[in-house]
Amino acid sequence: MNPDLQREREKATFESIDLTYVTDGGREKTRRRRYIESLVLNDPAFKHEDFSFLTRNEQINLGAKLSILLEKKIKQYNLHDEDDLKYFRGAFPHHAFLVHHLMFKPSILGQGTEEQQKKWLPLADNLKIIGTYAQTELGHGTFLRGLETTATFDPKTDEFVMHSPTLTSMKWWPGHLGRISSHAIVVAQLYTKGECHGIHQFMVPLRSMKDHTPLPGVTLGDIGPKLDGFLDNGFLKLDHVRIPRENMMMKFAQVTRDGSYIKPVNSRMTYASMVLMRVAFTEGAAKVLSQACMISVRYSAVRHQTEMTPGGGEPQILDYQSQQYKLFPIVAATYAFYLAARNLKAIYTGAQDEFKVGNFESLADLHSISSGLKAFCADACNKGVETCRHACGGHGFLQASRLPYLYGLATALVIVEGENTVLYLQVARYLMKCVSQAMAGQKLPSLVSYMTEERQHQWSVKSQADLHDLSLLLDAYKHRCQRLVTMAAEKLQNQIMSGSAQHEAWNNTHLSLIKAAKAHCHLFVVRSFVDGIRTMDTSESARAVLKSLCQLYALSGIQEHSGDFLHDGYLSGDQVSMVSDFTASLLATIRPNAVAIVDAFDVPDAILGSVLGRYDGRVYEHLYESAKQSPVNKQEVHESYHKYYKPLLQSDRAKL
Secondary structure (H helix, E strand, O other): OOHHHHHHHHOOOOOHHHHHHHHHOOHHHHHHHHHHHHHHHOOHHHOOOOHHHOOHHHHHHHHHHHHHHHHHHHHHOOOOOHHHHHHHHHOOHHHOOOHHHHHHHHHHHHHOOHHHHHHHHHHHHOOOOOEEEEOOEOOOOOOHHHOOOEEEEEOOOOEEEEEOOOHHHOEEOOOOOOOOOOEEEEEEEEEEOOEEEEEEEEEEEOEOOOOOOEOOOEEEEEOOOEOOEOOOOEEEEEOOEEEEHHHEOOOOOEEOOOOOEEOOOOOOHHHHHHHHHHHHHHHHHHHHHHHHHHHHHHHHHHOEOOOOOOOOOOOEHHHOHHHHHHHHHHHHHHHHHHHHHHHHHHHHHHHHHHHHOOOOOOHHHHHHHHHHHHHHHHHHHHHHHHHHHHHOHHHHHOHHHOHHHHHHHHHHHHHOOOOHHHHHHHHHHHHHHHHHHHHOOOOOOHHHHHHHOOOOOOOOOOOHHHHHOHHHHHHHHHHHHHHHHHHHHHHHHHHHHOOOOHHHHHHHOHHHHHHHHHHHHHHHHHHHHHHHHHHOOOOHHHHHHHHHHHHHHHHHHHHHOHHHHHOOOOOOHHHHHHHHHHHHHHHHHHHHHHHHHHHOOOOOHHHHOOOOOOOOOOHHHHHHHHHHOOHHHHOOOOHHHHHHHHHHHHOOOOOO
């Protein structure tokens, strides 16, 4: 054990495991997660080469091998629980599992009839077919109404004709489409009797089940290397491919034998499934960020650099206040996101009984905050991982640090399942609707009820002692949100009153609308953190640490967006200075516990996969060992010397 890390852990004022229970959701969940992870980590069948040193083809081959092995092991261990499956697959490096096949199955379950589920789910469960979800096109992503792929019903043959009429209608990005998938759920515009009924989902066979070659009319392949790793994202072009009418997902909408279209009784269930997906993305952002924090904080406790005083030796870089200010707010944000995701999931779970009886009153509120939270946490994760990489200096640039890979994942989160700007505008549209309802005297849903609360004119903080009161921090965020939402609504209305068309007014107000949406999401995260601390069952020492992290998260946000709080005089310049001073004191408070706080994320070395973030802290030994594993170093004299450098270097040898 590196002596620096040993000392860091010995001086902690709390037990790391107590915070582990917080992020996992309880003692029993931690016990279960560790057990499930051990099934993977202790199984010699899962030992494999380092992905970083493989070619792309080798990565795809190894990924396929591990994916199939994983699914077989899941059946061997008889794992069915949602959390167990998440833990088991989460123990794999580089997402070496059929992640998009896992999205394919919920589409069948969520959109297929009982007969369709009975037909396709057993095949998918037993990997008799491997599927993907094909929605995004070369020319359209988030704007679903703009999708160009068509599904035209032919009553003569009782079939749908699937077609990609333009270059931009080609499906682009679906994972496992490039080399692996045999089937796809294709999202297309439905046409019957010459009328378009909007987008629907269709089961489309892609490859022969005998030799895996593309079926007639199907053109597909891999789109090429990307930032986030080896996954074979693909393209798909359909040239009048015919499928049976029964291949349309008909749980909610149907097409009859004569081509008549039967509308869904309630189309809003589609949004309900989106909520759960975006909860998963929020949890994913927290998980990626937690690993980056573990790496950068542990490395910062081991790395010594630059004398503070002449002859005084080089301190740990974690002792520098500037390094603390880089990292500690990100650590705090990670805990905030875990608690926000849990809060959102609890709200969603509580609404399920209402959905079952056809009451969807809370769905718009849920869909709005889930969309916004996915965007808000993904943005913060993307920025946070890159800051963690910067905090590790040159060594953070190495693949062996794991940080470049985590950055790839964080970047993907920003654009996957809805580009973030579009999601913020969805939130803003909902907020503007709520403003109209509030002005009409209607009662607002719980997550936006703050809009109708009496607005305070000045923050009631008088001294730094007041900043310990989490309620006062929450007040500041509530006021900011009230003002920004109201201001956006007024700007939008002014645009319309001045003669702008609705769409022009909306576009001209984008910046204010997005700012209001972000503030709404920020408020939800801060409130989730505050409420979580108040209600969680944990030790007092752990609660004290969490409170400091909550204060840091809220106060660093006030510093970052100080203009929002100063704009109408709610905060004064003196109060902003007070926040700055107290934030600095929080860094000093958190510093003795920093390593123990990130240890609580409880990611084993074999999963973390970082030479900089290993539990033992022996950074330099592991860096050297990793470098020696590179295939480039297997030859004493590299082949490039004999091919290219030797002729050049020896051409004038006689003259020398």
